[in-house]
Amino acid sequence: MRKVYLDHGATTPVDPEVAHVIYRYMVDEFGNPSSVHQFGRAARKAVEKAREQVADLIGAADPSEIVFTSGGTEADNLAIKGVARAYRKKGNHIITSAVEHHAVLHTCEYLEEKEGFKVTYLPVDGSGMVDPEDVAQAITDQTVLVTIMFANNEVGTIQPIAEIARIAKEKGVLVHTDAVQAVGQVPVDVERLGVDLLSLSGHKIYGPKGVGALYVRKGTRLEPTMHGGAHEKHRRAGTEGVPGIVGLGTAAQLRKDHLDEYTEHLIVLRDRLIDGILDGIPDVKLNGHPTKRLPNNVNVSIAYAEGESMLLNMDLEGIAASSGSACTSGSLEPSHVLVAMGLSHELAHGSLRMTLGKDNTEEDIDYVLEVLPRIVERLRKMSPIAPAQREEKVSNV
Amino acid sequence: MAQAVRVVVAMSGGVDSSVAAALLKEKGYDVIGVTMQIWPRLAPEEEVRRGGCCSLAAVEDARKVADRIGIPYYVMNFGGVFKERVIDYFIEEYARGKTPNPCIACNFYVKWGALLRKALGLGAKYVATGHYARIDYDPSLGRYLLYRGLDPEKDQSYALYGLTQDQLAHTLFPLGPYTKKEVRARAGKLGLVVAEKPESQEICFVTGDDYHSFLREFIPDKIEPGPILNTSGEVVGRHRGIPFYTIGQRRGLGLSMGEPVYVVDIKADENVIVVGTKEEVYSRGLYAAEVNFIPFERLNGEKRVQAQIRYRAPAVPARIVPAGGENGEELVKVLFDEPQRAVTPGQSVVFYEGDLVLGGGIIRERL
Numbered sequence: 001m002r003k004v005y006l007d008h009g010a011t012t013p014v015d016p017e018v019a020h021v022i023y024r025y026m027v028d029e030f031g032n033p034s035s036v037h038q039f040g041r042a043a044r045k046a047v048e049k050a051r052e053q054v055a056d057l058i059g060a061a062d063p064s065e066i067v068f069t070s071g072g073t074e075a076d077n078l079a080i081k082g083v084a085r086a087y088r089k090k091g092n093h094i095i096t097s098a099v100e101h102h103a104v105l106h107t108c109e110y111l112e113e114k115e116g117f118k119v120t121y122l123p124v125d126g127s128g129m130v131d132p133e134d135v136a137q138a139i140t141d142q143t144v145l146v147t148i149m150f151a152n153n154e155v156g157t158i159q160p161i162a163e164i165a166r167i168a169k170e171k172g173v174l175v176h177t178d179a180v181q182a183v184g185q186v187p188v189d190v191e192r193l194g195v196d197l198l199s200l201s202g203h204k205i206y207g208p209k210g211v212g213a214l215y216v217r218k219g220t221r222l223e224p225t226m227h228g229g230a231h232e233k234h235r236r237a238g239t240e241g242v243p244g245i246v247g248l249g250t251a252a253q254l255r256k257d258h259l260d261e262y263t264e265h266l267i268v269l270r271d272r273l274i275d276g277i278l279d280g281i282p283d284v285k286l287n288g289h290p291t292k293r294l295p296n297n298v299n300v301s302i303a304y305a306e307g308e309s310m311l312l313n314m315d316l317e318g319i320a321a322s323s324g325s326a327c328t329s330g331s332l333e334p335s336h337v338l339v340a341m342g343l344s345h346e347l348a349h350g351s352l353r354m355t356l357g358k359d360n361t362e363e364d365i366d367y368v369l370e371v372l373p374r375i376v377e378r379l380r381k382m383s384p385i386a387p388a389q390r391e392e393k394v395s396n397v
Numbered sequence: 398m399a400q401a402v403r404v405v406v407a408m409s410g411g412v413d414s415s416v417a418a419a420l421l422k423e424k425g426y427d428v429i430g431v432t433m434q435i436w437p438r439l440a441p442e443e444e445v446r447r448g449g450c451c452s453l454a455a456v457e458d459a460r461k462v463a464d465r466i467g468i469p470y471y472v473m474n475f476g477g478v479f480k481e482r483v484i485d486y487f488i489e490e491y492a493r494g495k496t497p498n499p500c501i502a503c504n505f506y507v508k509w510g511a512l513l514r515k516a517l518g519l520g521a522k523y524v525a526t527g528h529y530a531r532i533d534y535d536p537s538l539g540r541y542l543l544y545r546g547l548d549p550e551k552d553q554s555y556a557l558y559g560l561t562q563d564q565l566a567h568t569l570f571p572l573g574p575y576t577k578k579e580v581r582a583r584a585g586k587l588g589l590v591v592a593e594k595p596e597s598q599e600i601c602f603v604t605g606d607d608y609h610s611f612l613r614e615f616i617p618d619k620i621e622p623g624p625i626l627n628t629s630g631e632v633v634g635r636h637r638g639i640p641f642y643t644i645g646q647r648r649g650l651g652l653s654m655g656e657p658v659y660v661v662d663i664k665a666d667e668n669v670i671v672v673g674t675k676e677e678v679y680s681r682g683l684y685a686a687e688v689n690f691i692p693f694e695r696l697n698g699e700k701r702v703q704a705q706i707r708y709r710a711p712a713v714p715a716r717i718v719p720a721g722g723e724n725g726e727e728l729v730k731v732l733f734d735e736p737q738r739a740v741t742p743g744q745s746v747v748f749y750e751g752d753l754v755l756g757g758g759i760i761r762e763r764l
Binding site: 308313315316378 | 429469471514515517518519520
């Protein structure tokens with residue numbers, strides 16, 4: 001059976017080149033970067049090179065603005081809790097959006113419940129977009145942080161971060177953006193964006209799992225969430241995960257070197273898939289912004305067909321996709337993102353996310369376009385008939 | 398080569414459904430394992446604590462088994478329909494003074510409702526479970542027939558009497574021809590990790606089988622102490638709330654009346670429990686509602702059957718008669734040859750002819 005992986009939003013395969021580097025730093029160059037001897041020095045050098053590579057990918061002026069973490073979730077936690085606690089004397093208000101990843105939403109809720117912060121959850125329009133004007137309206141003299149994602153993990157909508165950052169800046173408020181889904185897919189430049197903090201993750205850019213980074217603009221105070229040694233300039237204690245970090249660095253380098261061709265390739269496949277689905281299956285809605293969306297994201301709601309059933313059927317045909325985000329699949333709750341965008345529960349339940357990657361081909365897309373309409377037709381055919389009969393029978397006896 | 402017929406097996410992580418899945422795989426079916434997650438939302442600590450069927454631990458077991466026999470495996474969430482059709486029903490029935498059977502409701506609405514629909518949606522022809530019962534198609538009648546499982550100790554046909562022709566046509570019971578002993582041996586031979594797992598008997602959503610605490614938690618306002626009367630209408634004691642009593646109950650009444658007394662009636666409207674003598678616990682018959690028949694569509698006259706009034710009770714000789722009913726309801730009157738003890742409204746009565754399941758219904762009222 002053909003295998004087609006269309007869940008790069010959940011995770012990506014590690015680039016073989018990255019895997020080789022990781023192997024080297026596990027087996028040959030195994031030193032602790034804090035050690036004074038040559039083994040330690042070699043590891044230190046590798047970590048600092050990775051820091052430069054990551055800084056380079058996101059246009060950070062100084063590599064010391066990069067803090068390595070255990071992943072995107074930790075980067076989000078460190079950014080939000082770190083800023084909120086460091087600036088507690090200034091105020092207790094945080095602004096975010098209703099469509100953030102749970103790493104951001106649940107961290108904000110935690111600060112609300114346990115530490116007395118007030119959080120404004122901004123709404124989004126039908127395409128999942130935050131209105132910068134709403135940000136301007138929400139800022140008070142108590143606001144310490146605006147945290148809005150760069151691009152949505154479920155529907156791929158790209159937020160007007162530069163404009164949001166400009167508005168916040170004018171009022172002297174710090175800006176964080178969760179760019180986990182965007183980095184490596186579209187140009188992300190912290191200087192041009194004007195953000196103060198930015199999260200990214202290794203395993204979404206063909207690097208390893210268990211490593212990520214937080215960009216922290218120079219001069220931004222941050223209360224650490226991990227305590228221990230003086231690692232990462234007192235911002236994140238714990239011996240650096242050298243293999244992961246060099247893996248992330250190498251992956252960042254590769255993404256930067258191939259960004260244009262990669263983006264172009266994805267857009268061609270994405271549009272082929274979107275057009276094919278819209279043409280081939282009736283009663284389908286494309287979720288997210290039609291143009292301001294990630295090059296690899298396809299998210300559709302297919303009426304009268306349940307997302308879960310489509311997903312399992314696709315799995316049985318060798319196609320890996322997701323319904324909602326990976327973290328929430330298995331739960332019956334409709335996606336908070338689609339609900340915030342105003343979709344009915346039925347359409348939210350019928351949503352399907354396919355996220356493409358660099359190794360996907362046109363043949364992959366054509367295979368999906370051959371299989372998916374068949375699955376949808378089957379689900380639709382039985383959805384009104386078989387259950388209705390049975391339901392009636394059972395309630396009549 | 399013809400494509401293998403696809404079957405979705407409901408896997409609880411236990412011995413029976415694991416062996417059922419393995420047997421189907423051996424026979425060449427295209428088998429998909431599914432565990433039904435039925436709890437809407439639990440706090441993390443609650444999930445860890447709760448064992449039993451359909452818990453997280455069960456999911457882990459089922460996943461291992463599926464991996465071992467080499468079949469795709471999914472967890473499907475049926476929390477919504479389970480709450481509505483099984484838990485809420487369970488609670489409401491107790492509040493009405495009845496003694497519900499949640500497993501039968503789960504079969505009707507969850508396994509052969511929501512799960513069957515999902516299975517058909519996956520292109521499966523059948524849903525299979527680890528129930529001990531047998532299905533056979535009778536071409537002369539043009540109907541699917543349901544029989545007791547061959548192992549009399551394990552037969553589970555009692556809980557399956559409600560299956561319609563349409564549901565039976567899409568059902569496989571691979572364990573029907575086997576005994577529990579054979580199934581355990583089979584599990585051992587297959588190297589299934591669950592071979593030695595103990596039987597689960599209790600109500601799967603009530604922790605530690607303590608349904609009193611469960612009801613206190615969910616319907617505290619329906620639990621009101623009230624009088625216990627004897628059959629002459631005299632107050633002889635106080636009860637703690639009618640959901641805690643069931644017909645035929647003798648223990649825990651807190652009465653000393655010189656002779657043993659038993660609960661003989663529960664009047665939910667008046668919040669009254671009635672106790673009587675040993676003789677008064679016996680009934681000569683009952684009315685059954687929500688009746689389903691399997692070898693024929695409806696009962697057109699009197700018929701001799703063996704009637705079973707509880708999961709583990711013996712089937713006893715009886716006559717069944719159509720008894721009409723209000724609002725188009727078709728009741729069936731059941732008359733036992735010998736009076737039966739503790740006929741309990743809310744439980745089901747199932748009619749047999751030897752091993753053949755004729756059908757059954759829910760006990761509405763004792764005679």
